[in-house]
Amino acid sequence: MAVKDIVDALRDVTVNNMRLSELIKDIKLIGSNLEIVYRLPQKGLEEEIKQKTYQALENIPEVKTINIRFAEGVPEVPPAFTRRHVEGVKHLIAVGSGKGGVGKSTVSVNLAVALLKQGYRVGLLDADIYGPSIPTLLGVKGERVHVDEKNKLIPVEKYGLKVLSIGFLLPSEDTPVIWRGPMLMKALTQFLFDVNWGELDFLVLDLPPGTGDVQLTLAQNVHMTGAVIVTTPQDVALADVRKATSMFKEVNVPILGVVENMAYFICPDSGKKYYVFGKGRVLEFARAYELQILGSIPMDPEVAETSDKGVPVVIAHPESEVSKAFLGIAKLLSEKILRR
Ligand SMILES: Nc1ncnc2c1ncn2[C@@H]1O[C@H](COP(=O)(O)OP(=O)(O)OP(=O)(O)O)[C@@H](O)[C@H]1O
Ligand SMILES: [Mg+2]
Known part of the structure; x- marks a missing residue:
């Protein structure tokens, strides 16, 4: 036991x-x-x-x-100016949602690659300490990280992305991750601040599901450009996403926009769109919270397939509707950030 x-x-x-x-x-x-x-x-x-x-x-x-x-309850929100910048990183984008399994990691990886394709220097940090999935999605499972002469972690490079995941620090795949409060937070801050990221235009942060300590601690201690909220059109997802939205607002992290994942399915035979989970719900939510929808990603079996093989769909099938959606999101998002 x-x-x-x-x-x-x-x-x-x-x-x-x-x-x-x-x-x-x-x-x-x-x-x-x-x-x-x-x-x-x-x-x-x-x-x-x-x-x-x-x-x-x-x-x-x-x-x-x-x-x-x-x-004691939720720690106090420090003013924005006391939040630390991650060295070398111009813009930190957190990808979150209240709900698990809606595609945060998939969106993080493909958004990062799509930004890269636009010519930016991009890093990806897997902050999901409970179930790090980035190593699998990028086919870098089992990689080990090293430290440089200043004792900073050196990210793994894949497809031109600089990648770091807690998965890299575990001795084996089956190692239980029992990060208790303080230890967990230390690991996370180390992940962010004690890394030699070099110079990055964007660092994409894949958050674990929920609105727990990890999200709060990061939001309170790290200077973020903002958060991207991922949701599917189901009511169960949207209910949790509202919570996440409120959390980011409470801690003064700007919400950059909403990504609607698994928005519809395109029948391969007829090319017809089927709104499997219903249509219009995400739009309704976005309007209610005055948020911009950055894009809608169709449901496509190739996403899961290529993910399992460690190749993001944006690289494996650049011409697919899914990839076009990701490229569109990356374009909108980067323009929005750089305009600010
Ligand atoms: N647009 C899509 N079409 C088809 N499958 C998808 C799509 N987006 C995500 N998936 C699949 O859904 C599953 C969950 O995706 P993912 O792991 O990215 O979600 P998550 O929100 O990060 O989950 P968790 O909360 O566990 O971190 C994966 O198997 C992924 O391949
Ligand atoms: Mg995930």
Whole structure:
């Protein structure tokens, strides 16, 4: 029985759309006594968090008693000027969404490559410490990073992109990532600030799903140009995306626009568009929040296929509708940023 199994059991439990695993500030198993310190995202949630924790762990025989405490709430938002710039990086773009599996990583990778194709110098940072997928998407799994003479991490280069993922720092693919509060934040800040990125026009940051500690810590400590919100047209995705949008607004990170992923499916036989998840919902959301839609990406089996092979679709099938959509988004986004 490892702490990891306990964290795993808490990963599927949500309170106010936040995974309990993401709220853990500290966790200790001493004999059969489990101690958890949670970050309390909002007053009044204490009882719900406790009950859900008890329920989630009741079938773990090694845990006999559970002692739950709460740390202070959401840390204060520091003013924008105290946020640190990442050395050498002109514009940092975070790619986020409240919901998992909507295509953040796919968008991050293809957006990065599309920006590269426009002639910019681009880096990609995988900040998904729970499930780093960038190494797979770029076919650089198992790569190791080295440090330079100043002890800064040297990113891996692939397709002309400078890439860094926590996946590179794990000894093997199966290593459990049990980054507890402080350790996790240290790893993340190191990732950003102790890297020899060289000179970059854009650094794309692939965020983990949700609106937890990782997103908050980054938004509070790092100077970002802004965030790109990825969503699919489903109601379940949009509900979470509203939360993410509010979070970015609360911490004063400008939202650069919305990418609608899996917007429609083009029938290969007839060329007809099918709006599988419905049409117009993302537009409605964008209007309500006064956000720009940067582009709509169709659903295309080749996206998943090329991803598994480690070749972004923008490189594997540059003429496809999906790739054109990504190139359009990169163009709009870069122009918007450089105009500011
Ligand atoms: N436009 C698309 N057409 C077809 N498949 C897609 C499309 N976009 C993403 N996918 C597939 O959907 C799955 C989820 O995508 P991805 O991993 O990018 O999502 P994510 O939001 O980063 O997920 P997580 O929350 O786990 O980090 C992958 O299998 C990916 O290949
Ligand atoms: Mg992802």
